[in-house]
Amino acid sequence: MKKVKVLVVDDSAFMRKLIHDFLTESSRIEVIDTARNGEDAIKKIKQLKPDVVTMDIEMPILNGLEALKIIMKEHPVPIVMLSSTTYEGAENTIQAIQYGATDFIAKPSGAISLDLYKIKEEIIEKVLSASQANIKQLAKSPSNVKSTTISADNYSKIEPKEATLKTYVTSSNWNTTKKIVCIGTSTGGPRALQNVVTKLPSNLQAPVLVVQHMPPGFTKSLANRLNSFSEVEVKEAEDGEIVKNGTVYIAPGGFHLKVKHVGTSLAIHLDQSPARSGHRPSVDVMFESVSVIKDYLKIAVVMTGMGSDGSQGLIELKKHGAVKAIAESKETSIVFGMPKAAISTNLVDEVQNVERIAESILKYV
Incomplete structure (x- = not known):
């Protein structure tokens, strides 16, 4: 069975290691590399052509939202966002999905979630699900203005x-x-x-x-x-x-x-x-x-x-x-x-x- 190739993007080395280890527990997933921020992610997506990307929203240099817009325009790939459960985190997550993210995962306890193991199975499941996503439809950019209502x-x-x-x-x-x-x-x-x-x-x-x-x-x-x-x-x-x-x-x-x-x-x-x-x-x-x-x-x-x-x-x-x-x-x-x-x-x-x-x-x- 062909494995799902994943790029893990997070500014925290601890979180990168944790997510890497969780995903590699699945025999259906191969983590091909990690990236430290959105800019690094864009370069590695071009080079490595992963099947799925997991990406934190809150990162320095180029955050997840800005990187997502560029990726979906230039090199569309299924992306699963990792988000905090704060009000701002929820707003950013909904925006990320509008920009083309396939799905998202809510971190249990903020940016550095020491208890991320609680959602290990969810991370694996959503990455595998994202690998089956209709990328052509994801790459379409929905309008940010109200659609014309129907008479x-x-x-x-x-x-x-x-x-x-x-x-x-x-x-x-x-x-x-x-x-x-x-x-x-x-x-x-x-x-x-x-x-x-x-x-x-x-x-x-x-x-x-x-x-x-x-x-x-x-x-x-x-x-x-x-x-x-x-x-x-x-x-x-x-x-x-x-x-x-x-x-x-x-x-x-x-x-x-x-x-x-x-x-x-x-x-x-x-x-x-x-x-x-x-x-x-x-x-x-x-x-x-x-x-x-x-x-x-x-x-x-x-x-x-x-x-x-x-x-x-x-x-x-x-x-x-x-x-x-x-x-x-x-x-x-x-x-x-x-x-x-x-x-x-x-x-x-x-x-x-x-x-x-x-x-x-x-x-x-």
């Missing part, structure tokens, strides 16, 4: 790229019943969400629930960033709040996102019940919670991500009431695992490139 005239003419399930819902039902949109995503998700959420109009006649696999401390920064680009309101979900049309609720890291009836309204319910397949928040848990909500038509979306989270929840959704399911295409997914698993259930109604997912959502809403 009714535009989305009414859209035809699905691929349909795998007949509809049993009349158009009149879709037009008169309350709707809810639920989106699940993981690796590459922040960029995909920017592509979708920023195209939704402020008068969207449905609430939107989002599960993005992220640890605590990062989802609020993601919500704030998306909110600054969007016509819809985007916020980190709060336990007990009543959901409103035209608002996007992002599950906080470390909490499952569920919904429940409160009178004639729906309310957010957050809990820390056991992780599902290693994830909390979990897309499956959100989909299952939405599946038992009565008197709503549901639009379920599964986008880029490693693994299969969302596929079992989609099965539950389809068992209960009217559901339209959309999966992101292989062509635009950073990692095609989650959409592929959803498609394999044969319950997906449309497979769309990420640029057209908002159009598909609006067609049903």
Whole structure:
């Protein structure tokens, strides 16, 4: 089996050694070199052509963010960023993903994390996952300004790229019943969400629930960033709040996102019940919670991500009431695992490139 060649970039010699030793414990990984800062990293990427780079954000001479922009422009390669869990660290991490980083790892205790061993398996797993990333899609630079929202005239003419399930819902039902949109995503998700959420109009006649696999401390920064680009309101979900049309609720890291009836309204319910397949928040848990909500038509979306989270929840959704399911295409997914698993259930109604997912959502809403 061909090993994944990794370049480790960190200004701390201790951290370089620690990450090097962790990665070499995997028989599938070879650490080909280390670099002390962003400038050093750019030179070595040109020379060594690694399959994956791990890179600290906070470094002297040329920091991780500046180096990342240059690397993705000149020598695109999957990059896993290492970040602190401070507010500034979270903001920088979300920015790094927008610049093209494949994924990130939160250091347990600051720049020099003596307890990095706690996330050893996560480091190995994310490096191996990054080696499978769609580098052409990563190298595309998303705009830092709000995307053009879609008008009714535009989305009414859209035809699905691929349909795998007949509809049993009349158009009149879709037009008169309350709707809810639920989106699940993981690796590459922040960029995909920017592509979708920023195209939704402020008068969207449905609430939107989002599960993005992220640890605590990062989802609020993601919500704030998306909110600054969007016509819809985007916020980190709060336990007990009543959901409103035209608002996007992002599950906080470390909490499952569920919904429940409160009178004639729906309310957010957050809990820390056991992780599902290693994830909390979990897309499956959100989909299952939405599946038992009565008197709503549901639009379920599964986008880029490693693994299969969302596929079992989609099965539950389809068992209960009217559901339209959309999966992101292989062509635009950073990692095609989650959409592929959803498609394999044969319950997906449309497979769309990420640029057209908002159009598909609006067609049903």
